[in-house]
Amino acid sequence: xxxxxxxxxxxxxxxxxxxxxxxxxxxxxxxxxxxxxxxxxxxxxxxxxxxxxxxxxxxxxxxxxxxxxxxxxxxxxxxxxxxxxxxxxxxxxxxxxxxxxxxxxxxxxxxxxxxxxxxxxxxxxxxxxxxxxxxxxxxxxxxxxxxxxxxxxxxxxxxxxxxxxxxxxxxxxxxxxxxxxxxxxxxxxxxxxxxxxxxxxxxxxxxxxxxxxxxxxxxxxxxxxxxxxxxxxxxxxxxxxxxxxxxxxxxxxxxxxxxxxxxxx
Numbered sequence: 301x302x303x304x305x306x307x308x309x310x311x312x313x314x315x316x317x318x319x320x321x322x323x324x325x326x327x328x329x330x331x332x333x334x335x336x337x338x339x340x341x342x343x344x345x346x347x348x349x350x351x352x353x354x355x356x357x358x359x360x361x362x363x364x365x366x367x368x369x370x371x372x373x374x375x376x377x378x379x380x381x382x383x384x385x386x387x388x389x390x391x392x393x394x395x396x397x398x399x400x401x402x403x404x405x406x407x408x409x410x411x412x413x414x415x416x417x418x419x420x421x422x423x424x425x426x427x428x429x430x431x432x433x434x435x436x437x438x439x440x441x442x443x444x445x446x447x448x449x450x451x452x453x454x455x456x457x458x459x460x461x462x463x464x465x466x467x468x469x470x471x472x473x474x475x476x477x478x479x480x481x482x483x484x485x486x487x488x489x490x491x492x493x494x495x496x497x498x499x500x501x502x503x504x505x506x507x508x509x510x511x512x513x514x515x516x517x518x519x520x521x522x523x524x525x526x527x528x529x530x531x532x533x534x535x536x537x538x539x540x541x542x543x544x545x546x547x548x549x550x551x552x553x554x555x556x557x558x559x560x561x562x563x564x565x
Contacts, residue, residue: 301337301343301517303520305336305337306343306517306520306521306524307520307524308330308336309327309330309343309347309521309525310347310350310520310521310522310523310524310525310528311524311525311528312326312327312330313326313327313347313348313350313351313521313525313528313529314347314350314351314354314524314525314526314527314528314529314530314531314532315528315529315531315532316532317351317354317468317493317525317529317532318351318354318355318468318490318493318529318532318533318536319466319468319469319532319536319548320429320466320468320469320470320472320473320545320548320552321422321466321469321548321551321552321555322418322421322422322460322463322464322465322466322467322469322552323351323466323467324463324464324467325418325421325422325463325464325465325466327344327347328413328418328463329415329418329559332415333562342517342518343517343518343521345501345518346517346518346519346521346522346525347521347522347525348497348500348501348525349501349522349525350521350522350523350524350525350526350529351497351525351526351529352494352497352498352501353522353526354525354526354527354529354530354533355490355491355493355494355497355529355533356494357526357530358490358530358533358534358537359487359490359491362385362487362491363491363494365381365382365385366382366385366386366389366491367382367386368380368382369381369382369383369384369385369386369387370382370383370386372386373386373387373390385445385491387447388445388446388447388450389450389491389492389494389495390495391447391450391451391454392450392451392453392454392457392492393454393492393495393496393499394454395451395454395455395457395458396454396457396458396460396461396496396499397496397499399458399461400458400461400499400500400503401503403461404503409461412462412463413463414463414563415559415562415563416559416560416563416564417462417463417464418463418464418559419464419555419556419557419558419559419560419562419563420464420556420560421462421463421464421465421556422464422552422553422555422556422559423552423553423556423557423560424556425459425464425465425466425469425470425473425552426469426548426549426551426552426553426556427549427553428470428473429469429470429472429473429476429545429548429549429552430545430546430549432473432474432476432477433473433476433482433544433545433546433549434544435477436476436477436478436479436480437479438479438480438481438482439479439481440478440479440480440481440484441480441481441484442480442484442487442488444480445488449475449478450492452474452478453471453474453475453478453488453489453492454492455474456470456471456473456474457470457471457474457492457496464556466552467489467493467496468486468489468490468493469548469552471488471489471492471493472485472486472489472545475488475489476545482540482544482545483537483540483541486536486537486540487537490533
């Protein structure tokens with residue numbers, strides 16, 4: 301794959317994975333709107349790995365806590381903060397894995413990869429994010445996360461399987477609706493992305509086993525998407541100290557309207 305294409309895919313994936321604007325939607329649109337060759341599953345997996353590394357680096361203290369907690373959880377003990385965090389992440393991930401497998405087996409996942417679906421998702425769930433962000437209280441912090449709330453956010457996360465929805469965006473929507481403050485809503489959404497991205501990458505990997513060696517392409521995309529994702533994370537978390545999610549909502553609505561115009565014209 302040409303170097304320019306690889307860098308473009310990596311930057312799009314990295315910059316949009318953790319912003320509430322839908323990375324998968326942008327990647328699906330890339331070949332449709334530019335005429336470039338579809339990057340394929342191998343590059344998608346590499347881009348996901350890059351963003352996975354980025355979120356682990358940025359939230360390392362929480363990740364380390366959850367990793368040690370997982371060891372306690374495997375022993376059947378939920379006696380530490382880390383073990384409880386690991387259990388919440390597990391509970392929040394089960395719904396999206398179950399629904400994702402159903403969509404893949406039935407072929408519905410591929411059937412939804414179109415400009416019309418992405419356009420409507422961008423528009424509708426952008427408005428839903430705005431509603432939740434404006435109406436949601438800011439009375440809860442990440443330290444008050446519960447198993448019930450983790451499961452509810454996991455159900456919200458399932459909606460992200462519709463291209464154009466945004467996994468981070470819809471999970472943040474769920475957290476804001478539950479009353480978590482903007483910064484911690486993003487933090488919980490990002491932590492929930494870790495097991496979800498791992499599961500997604502593992503599922504995609506099943507489709508690329510036996511693909512001829514493209515290690516150079518994989519390394520470039522993973523590295524570039526990691527750098528771009530780190531930049532996006534730093535920027536978003538900093539902005540959330542003083543602004544709402546409205547700028548992202550405006551972007552989603554504009555892009556959604558443009559895509560629907562293209563789809564129906």
